[in-house]
Amino acid sequence: MLMGALSVCCCCSSTRTPSHISRFLYSLRRLPTTSFSSHSLLRLCPSPSSAAPSPPPLLARSFVARHNMVRVLDSVRLTDLEKRIFDTLKGALVHFNLHTHLRVAGGWVRDKLLGKDCYDIDIAIDNMLGREFCEKVNQYLQSIGEEARGVGIIRSNPEQSKHLETARIQMFGVWIDFVNLRAETYADHSRIPTMEFGTAEQDAYRRDLTINSLFYNINTNTVEDLTGRGISDLKAGIISTPLPPKQTFLDDPLRVLRAVRFGARFEYALEDDLKKAASDDDVKHALASKVSRERIGHEIDLMIIGSHPVKAIWQLADLHLFWIIFSLPSDLETTALEETERLCKDNLEVVWELMNYLNALKLTGEQRRICLMGALLLPLIAFQYHDHKKKLIPVSTFIIRESLKMKANDADRVVALHKSAKEFSNLTPVLLSKDEGLQNIKSGIDCREEWEDSEYSKKAVQAGLVLMEIKELWRAAVLLSLVISHPVVSTHDLSDDDKHLNLKERSKQFLTIEEVILGLGLEKVWERKPLLDGNSIMAELGLTSGGPLVKEWQKRLLKWQLSHLSGTAEDCLEWFRKNRVKKLRLN
Secondary structure (H helix, E strand, O other): OHHHHHHHHHOOOOOOOHHHHHHHHHHHHHOOHHHOOHHHHHHHOOOOOOOOOOOOOOOOOOOOOOOOOOOOOOOOOOOHHHHHHHHHHHHHHHHOOOOOOEEEEOHHHHHHHOOOOOOOEEEEEOOOOHHHHHHHHHHHHHHOOOOOOOOEEEOOEHHHOEOOOEEEEEEOOEEEEEEEOEEEEOOOOOOOOEEEEOOHHHHHHOOOOHHHOOEEEOOOOEEEOOOOOHHHHHHHOEEOOOOOHHHHHHHOOHHHHHHHHHHHHHOOEEOHHHHHHHOOHHHHHHHHHHOOHHHHHHHHHHHHOOOOHHHHHHHHHHOOOHHHHOOOOOOOOOOOHHHHHHHHHHHHHHHHHHHHHOOOOOOOHHHHHHHHHHHHHHHHOOOEEEOOOOOEEEHHHHHHHHHOOOOHHHHHHHHHHHHHHHHHHHHHHHHHOOOOOOOOOOOOOOOOHHHHHOHHHHHHHHHHHHHHHHHHHHHHHHHHHHHHHOOOOOHHHOOHHHHHHHHHHHHHHHHHHHHHHHHOOOOOHHHOOOOOOHHHHHHHHOOOOOOHHHHHHHHHHHHHHHHOOOOOHHHHHHHHHHHHHHHHHHO
16 A cells, blocks of 8 residues: 555656655655555645655654544534534635635634534635635625624734734624635744745644644535544544654744643643654754743643643653743752752642642632642742842742743732742641630620730631732632642652542641631621721821821721621721720820
8 A cells, every 4th residue: 555655646746856755755654554545645645836844754653642542523513603604704705706715724623523612713715815805705794784894913923933914803703813825935044934825735734733734624514634644643642743743843832832732631642753852952942032932821821721731731841841931030049940840740730639629619710820820830939039120029920920921910919829828828727726715706896905815816817817918819828828838749759549648638628727717707808998997097196197107007907807897987996096095005
């Protein structure tokens, strides 16, 4: 069968160059021996006009495949809305007599074959720019009485590996991206490609992964696997690249992170050649220097909010990419980076497992994201550096703001989370102590300065002050405090029984602390307004402006309010007046 395939290729055209034969041989080498057919071999044979880069010498394909094949559908099943959209697009082709092929590319095809819903529709066009076709679609929509929307343009940015201009249009409430099929040629001295119109096959081979190289041809209502590997890798649970992985990664180094993310998301195995290429020094340098930190941060964000964040971060570490992604300040003196990396991974794993074990944990998706970022960066809690103003800044702030270019608010919340987690860790013995008189001070006025000595008040005040700072992230802070209170032993050194025991103990402690805080009535305590505001305090003190004395009384009154949650403004004022008189007498 292989010899027959070679004869087909060699008989195509006298203009075929050795690079085309080399690419064809590479494609054949990557085909599973059980999937050869004359049809698939003919489709793999590149056209004489193909200009795809030549692969390096062939490497043996090796990987750890899934034990069970993934269930993949035989065809794409369209929803009523998708059918309406595609029929409208075909109507535009007929209306303007366009000889254009429309192909849905990438993730939508993959997810539909896996039986999953997908609302991210990217359409590749073979003979015009996306914005030109969008204008035609809008004209057609108007001609049939449908609402036409403006066309959005996302400009290309080759310097940051964003090579394609994308046009966006909304149809029937769904945003759709249009881009032309492309071929890329690279000069020896540059990693920025020259873009030109290409064939569907050329476009498929330029995709990041084989499972993302599939097309759904809207014109013919068929799935096209032009690399010959997309469907078979999808079934086998393999992450691989259409072209040799090092070449693919140097073309766009962000593909390394996408390979890791998709591998974790679908629990697919990374091909051994892919892992070797991802760990290559040239690829690591390109990832650090060529790709914008915003795009890197976006990929990490998608990993963290994904279904298997621990798998993704561990894979980055296994590929020796951890400190390239989570880069540290250049002037920071660091030691034991390997141990710090291990702690980052292990902390993330412990907190992630706690989250899943406590399936009733009341955290929103956004709170889970911040909690997991906080867990990942928790071992760096004591690390600081001097910024350009010589101000001491937490290293976690540098990583989030500079290395990942995430929102500044994310850095602030992670720092606050670390601070509150440390406070909860110190407070845990108090919260877990037996309190026989817990119900003794529920309301009313306690004019003694010694009210803070009560066990109930001590818990209410100290826990309440932490909650006032961290607000709705307090459960996340308690989770991280359990890691601080009980430092993580390498999770890979523990047996499954020990892991389960540690998980069970931490979960029990979390639930106990949560119960105490809720029992104290502190849920959403940060939403309560002060019973006496600053103006009232100044009036009582006979002052016309604020100052240290007003701030001191604000703090004392806050503590009183936390220990007397059912107290009224009148109660608070009476306590304030009596204690002010007492303090004046003492002075």
